[in-house]
Amino acid sequence: MTSSVSTDKAPAPVGAYPHARRVGNLLFLSGVGPREPGSNRIPGNEYDIDGQLIAYDIEAQCRQVFANVRAVLEACGARWQDLVDVTVFLTDMQHDFAAYNRLYAEHFTDAQPCRTTLGISALPTPIAIELKCIAVVNDDA
Template structure:
């Protein structure tokens, strides 16, 4: 009835769950962050010598998240244009929304073709990241 998908070109999940699950014509992506698939480094993060986070770059993280979402979509047989709903989690809405929104506009310039979007401000994510995306895509049939 459903198929779990592990995308080799995306960062490994931080828990026991698939990158995505296909159910009929829908593709549900697990929360995806800005970690580098090869190194596990977090785009835009700078640390103090003791390992504590010093600062982060939300634009770098947003671009990395989009690249990771695109990787999962591609390995799942979907395209960027197949996204229909995106939930965005930001750990600092007041500081980061404007910059994040600008990066979003680079990737979705036309509101008539952009997916629906909900953006939530939250207190923390499971790793030192400032953004995570939860996405739903519609899988196209060969004749579409």
């Protein structure tokens, strides 16, 4: 069994892909960023008068990306505790890792999925963090 899932409780994907795809009891989330559902505003971003990004708040972005992952999971009938693997992309590993790691530990107290964190040069929108997740969903979900 395979099915795609989209939800208005999370920001719309920035491309032609679903929020998640379920294959059997595995749930694969597309990359989830910290944009706010509905408005697409990025928490903590500051722009100059020309619309160029001049500053961002990694803590605000972390909180929002975790909320967005939770929203996608819930739309799929899954829970935070069902996560088994999380890949995290940071655009400034040196500057942002400590704050992100602290907030990650606060959000993943009971659930302890495998995790990989990668430093990358850019993401497709002016965000500093994106998560790619895999969860295991109960057969009755």
